[in-house]
Amino acid sequence: MWLLKVFSLACLTAVCAGQDDSHAVTRTIQENELVTTKPQPDPPTPILQRLTKWSDVFETEELQFRCEVNGTEWTYSWYKNNEKLHEEQSLLTISSVDHTHEGQYSCKTHLKSKGVESESSNTVDVKVYTKPKPTVTRSSDYAMMYPKEPIDFTCKVDVSSEWEYVWYHNGTEISDSSSEKHTIHTIGHPDSGKYHCKAKRGSFYTEASGTINLQVSDPPTPILRRLTKWLDVFKNEELQFGCEVNGAEWTYSWYKNKEKLHEDQSLLTISSVDHTHEGQYSCKAHLKSRVDSEFSNTDDVKVYEIPVPSVRPLTQWLDIFPTEGVQLSCRMQGSSGWKYTWYKNAEKVQVGKTVKIENDGSRLTISSSSTSDRGKYSCFGKLEDRSVISSFSSNLTLYVYDTIPKATIVQNPKASLMHTEDWVSLSCHVNVSSGWDYMWFKDESSLVSSGNTHNISSVVVSDSGSYKCKVKRGNVFKPTQSEAIAIKIEERPQAEIILQTKWLDAFATDSLALKCEVKDENSWNFTWFMENDKLEESTSERHIVTPNNDPEQHPYTCQGVRQGRPFYSKMSAPLKTKNLLLKRRILLSISGLLFFGIIAIFLGCIALKFFRKPAAENELPDENDLFLSMTKTKDSPDGPCPLVEFITEASLKASPKAVEENGEICSETTSLPIILEENQAVMTDTNNATENGCGLVSFKA
Known part of the structure; x- marks a missing residue:
């Protein structure tokens, strides 16, 4: 009995303590050396625990249970809605739940060696929810945000708890943010874009939230407008400006030379300006408790004194x-x-x-x-x-003026008669006022001239006529015309050079006498020119040209000059003395040649007569045949021609005087009629005298 009591007490103690230690009981039995068989206690009731942290589970999420009981020899069975599942482990894992996994879960333990089965564990109800979609909100509902403003984004899942959050900006994950609130303390332009979020627990992610947009822009720059219509502002005038920016919630501040004025309206009005209001005006716009704009454009104000016309x-x-x-x-x-x-x-x-x-x-x-x-x-x-x-x-x-003035015309020089090549200047004068336009007329025909003078630098005969001028100012003619001035133009007299040296004089002198004449009734002095160069030493009407003073033999011209009109004549035609002196030298050379040629022929004939070899007596020609007849001479090829021989030899030995200055030998020939006194008696009345080829003439009785 004592042993039975002790066993019963031990079992009761074990049950009350919630312990199921079969090994301890066994040891107790062994220790007490109890040999007798004792009754088995009831198996311990297992405890079912949900290992996932959260009570609500969502589709595709993992769900895990554990069935706990003391001891290691136990096996397990799992139940959903009291229907056994095919699991034997202490852990029940559902990797991706769906609505079919909803129900009441429990477990039992088994001790196979003893055929013992525990009671059902406690139960856990499982409800599977659809995958949630978080919502995202922002702290500011302004459509436009400005740099340096703060903003908060909040991601919220309405079911369950213990969520972690993932934030995305323009589709890219924001790595440094995992709470349900994403804060940007000072936004900038890079923060513009679309934001969304997801919630997660473990490896489970919710659906992506909807996107929310953030638009970041610089605050608008206000536009300063001058509302007064004029740009120049005079003292005591009103001046008004307007500051314009989009939106109705803006307030304004005004500045002059960057110094703030005590104005906060969109209009700045200065009722009466003075010089203290000069300066550069601008404005700024302000969004209450949010942002200030940049300075507007500027308007320079200068206050003018009222001008005097x-x-x-x-x-x-x-x-x-x-x-x-x-x-x-x-x-x-x-x-x-x-x-x-x-x-x-x-x-x-x-x-x-x-x-x-x-x-x-x-x-x-x-x-x-x-x-x-x-x-x-x-x-x-x-x-x-x-x-x-x-x-x-x-x-x-x-x-x-009371009356219209008159125009007068003045001629310079004052001469009614002028000669060609003279110059004349006509001037038209009005003795009062200025700004006159002048018109010139000759014989009632308009002249091309401008100004109050009409000049003719070299008059011709056709310039003769009656001259007058008219004046006008604007489109109105004042005096109709001036009095007329008559001018007469005559041809200037012609100078002419006359050669005073005669041909006979040319044989006796080596100079030429030139005379300049102007054929009119005036008395003249003269000016001589040698090839357009004035000869200062020669002023008379005669001029002598010698080889010494003109070795090159230039052309000469002359002109008449006098004190009265006409002051000078036309220039004469040029006279070239070179040809005259050359012809004179040629004539002298020819004359000398002829003279000496005749003497040579005469001496030759005498020498031929005395020094010719005498012929045999029987060979002597008749006296009548002493001289060859012209016919025989012409027919005989051997007839002597001493004149030809002389002239030919003279030509080869011609003196330099017979050579022109251009280097050519003069080719002039002159027929020489030679009649000797001793031959005059021989001449008869016969007409059969002819000229032979040698220039000698024979006469036959």
Whole structure:
């Protein structure tokens, strides 16, 4: 009994302690050396634990259970909704769950050696959810974000917990962010783009969230506009600017020379400007508690003093004549938009038939003036649509003459008779005012000339006529014409060179006498020229040319000169002394040759007569045949020709005087009629004398 009590107490203690230590019991039995068989206790009830951390499970997620019981010899069986599963391990793993895995899970243990099976463990209900899709939100709902602004993105999964988060920017994972909130403290342009997220637990990922867009842009640069229409601002005028930027939530700040002004509206108005308002204006735009824009464009403001207009003539003259027109101009220097009012002698000018004023008053036109238009003219200006009025200009005096002036014509030099090659200048003068245009006429025909002078540098006979001028100014002729001046042009007398040296003189002298003549009734002095070079030493009408003073034998010209008109004559035609002197030398050479030739022939004939070998008595010719007849001479090839021999020898030994200066031998021949006194008695009345080839003539009784 004691042993039974001890065993029962041990078993109760083991059961109460929740322990199932069969080995300890066995040891106890062994220790107490109990041989008798004892009754087996109930097997321990296993405990079912879910090893995954979360209670809710999603499709494709892994699910794992463990069935726990003390001891190592136990085997296990698993149940879903009390239906046994084919598992025998202490762990039940479902790698990818779906809705078929939903149900109530439990387990049992078995001790095969003893055929013992435990009671069912506790149960765990499993519900499989569809894979969740997180939602992403942003802290700022501004469509446009600006650099340096902060922003938060939040990823939220509505089911389960213990999620980790993965963030993506333009499809690329952001590696340094794993919480449900992704924060960018100061955004920049690279942060623009699309953001989305996923949630994960272990190896399980949720669906990707929807995308949310972030647009980063520089704040808009405002545009500064000058709302007043004019660019030039005068003292006491109003000046207004506008600062423009897209959007309605912007506020503004104004700056002059980069210094802030106390204005926060989109308009800046200065009601009355002065020089203290000059400077460079700009503006900035501000988005409340968010961002400031850059500076706008700038506008330079310069405040001007109101200018004084000036009156000036548009025509060249201010002293005018009746019916003549004039134009006056009133202008502001460097400004526009003015309308002008004209005054004459402190009274407003009234528009009339001959007085016109333009759309803006800048021009006053008097089309046909009279003495009533005399006076002092002035003007002032007013800016249209503005309250700016200038002071009066200074006065401009316009004078209108009572009568039209006359033009006079002056001739220089004053000569009614002129000669060809003279020059003459005509000038036309008006003794008052200026700005005249001149026209010239000859015999009522218009001349091509400009200015108040008409010049003829070298007159000809056709320039003779009656000259006059007319003047005009603008489109109105003033004097009709000047008085006429008559000019008569005659041909200038011709000079001529006369050779005073005669041919007989040419044989006795080695110089030429030239005389210059002008054939008219005037007395003349003369000027001589040698090949266009003036001969200062020769001023008389005669000029002597010698080989010493002119070895090259140049051409000569002469001209008559005198004190009165005509002052000089036309130049003579040139006279070339070279040919004259050359012919004289040729004649002298020929004459010398002829003289000495005749003497040589005569001496030759005498020598032939005395020194010829005498012929036999029976061979002597008859006295009648002493001289050959012309017929025999012509027929005989052996007939002597001493003259030909002489002339031929003379030609070969010609002196330099017979050679021209160009190096050629003179080829002139002269027929020489030779009649000797002793032969005159021999001549009879016969007419049979002929010339033979030698130049000698024989006569037969």
